[in-house]
Amino acid sequence: MxxxxxxxxxxxxxxxxxxxxxxxxxxxxxxxxxxxxxxxxxxxxxxLGYDITNVWRFKLTEEGRTDTLPGLSEPEKLTRLIEQIRQNPEVYEVCATFYSCPYSFGNSWRSITPLDGDSSISSAQSFQIRNVTPEYFRLFNVQNSDGKPVYDEVSGVRNALVVSREMADMFYPGKQARGRKVRYDSKEEVFTIASVSSSIRANEYERPEPCFFQCLNGEIYNLVVEDFGARDAELCVRMKRSLSRDDMNLFLDSMGDRLTADNLMVYGITPMQEFRDIQLxxxxxxxxxxxxxxxxxxxxxxxxxxxxxxxxxxxxxxxxxxxxxxxxxxxxxxxxxxxxxxxxxxxxxxxxxxxxxxxxxxxxxxxxxxxxxxxxxxxxxxxxxxxxxxxxxxxxxxxxxxxxxxxxxxxxxxx
Structure with a gap:
């Protein structure tokens, strides 16, 4: 036929x-x-590599001081405010970031050099850095390349870095990246790769790019908060259940003075979904x-x-x-x-x-x-x-x- x-x-x-x-x-x-x-x-x-379900971003501002008594330092104010919000039983987790929140158009770049990896790549380009407190990984449910929580690996680690899977493959092809040492530019301070996260994407229409996270704790936390200022922190709060904007406004009213630390205070909220809609x-x-x-x-x-x-x-x-x-x-x-x-x-x-x-x-x-x-x-x-x-x-x-x-x-x- x-x-x-x-x-x-x-x-x-x-x-x-x-x-x-x-x-x-x-x-x-x-x-x-x-x-x-x-x-x-x-x-x-x-x-995407993260989850924004039930996440809200709190807007911060600073009021002018009316007394002459010495106030709290910038890191102390931000730390106290975070702890006061975290104590509420409706709150799952709180974290602070600086120009590193998902869908925030954050775009900070920095050169980084692996001490025992392929340094020829790092010398030719910079990589996106996200300055976040360790609770960021628990709040946004960031997993490592094995599907386990990144937060468990970075909690309590001094000078910890988290690199994405693409960056680990670039610096250490075919090798284990966790536990290796890196440093910024020509600075002598050494940081430890505490975890390798899964692929991280800026939004749904872009591919994952090599990037890394600087965990803010101890002295680094103090330096970064002093440098940027507590009022410029992106304060992210994940609630234990889904709440409407009216419910969140009632939540803020119930918090009262706990939304204030010294002259640092919360003056508004925005659901993370709204930032996503704007960017997309x-x-x-x-x-x-x-x-x-x-x-x-x-x-x-x-x-x-x-x-x-x-x-x-x-x-x-x-x-x-x-x-x-x-x-x-x-x-x-x-x-x-x-x-x-x-x-x-x-x-x-x-x-x-x-x-x-x-x-x-x-x-x-x-x-x-x-x-x-x-x-x-x-x-x-x-x-x-x-x-x-x-x-x-x-x-x-x-x-x-x-x-x-x-x-x-x-x-x-x-x-």
Missing amino acids: IKHILKIIWNQRRSNGWIFAELLIVAGFLWVMIDTFYVDMVTYRSP SGKERDMSNKFSLMLFMLINVFFGIIGTFWLRMQNRRGEIGLRMVLGAHRITLQQYMYAEGLCLLAFSLPLVLLFGVNLLMTDYIDTYRQSLSVARVLVTLGATYLLMGGMIILGIWFPVRQAVRMAPADALHYE
Whole structure:
């Protein structure tokens, strides 16, 4: 049957050539759209490395002092405020960060040198640093590369650093990074890698980048808080249960003076989800526009392919009717027509693959967020050809269904 179909396609190569060209162009364009959509969706659904459920960010300010008595230092004020909030039974955990909170647009970078790793990489670039108190890892449920809590590994460790999986692989390829020593630039102070976290992403549309966390405790905590100021701390609070904004306002009212430490006080709250929505608003708008364009093109492709094969079958009504007169079975004839259309589609596969290789060499295909794996090629090409195959079958089904029901006299008339 296939040999006969190939012979018929070759004998009708003039008309089939135009159909093949249309299928080739549509398949290439549709594959690019599906591949782009695939990269966006896989990236979006990949783990972020942290959890913001029930997390609120408290806004801090400082009032002017009206007395002449010496007040608390900046680190003491922030520490006292954190402890007062943590004592509330509704609170799960409290942490402080400086320009390092998720979805905060924090963007601090620093050079770091491994003492017994690949220092050639560190000398050529800087890495994003996140200054956080150790409770950060418990509050945001950050796991290590083995799926265990990072907080258990950094708690009580002096001068502790936490590096992401990408940074550990960069500095110590194929080796254990935990327990190794690093230092900043040319400074003599040495820090210990207390844990290797899972991949950390800035948001749902970006890939994980090498980064590290500086745990703020002891003298480093005092230096950082004095440098930035307690009022600029990003105070994050995770509640034990989901609360609405009205519930949180009642919570603040119940706290009373415990939201004040010396002249440092809480003056407002914002759910972490709101920061996420602000940061993703532009990207989600771009995704919506991209999806609308893809849907519009799919509708055009749908009607274009269906119309092409519908017209092709209408022009072959005489051939179909004559085959019926000569004894061809209806179901067999329908299967023959489906197979012929799908063969035309299959012939475009090698050229579409060649088209994809050219796009890959020109860096048009996104291989930065997702590598071009065999699974990615199979999924995107499979989806492309399944969609087009379904359109071809639908375009053939109705006119062939009508043609195989013609009376013999009508079939001979067409022929």
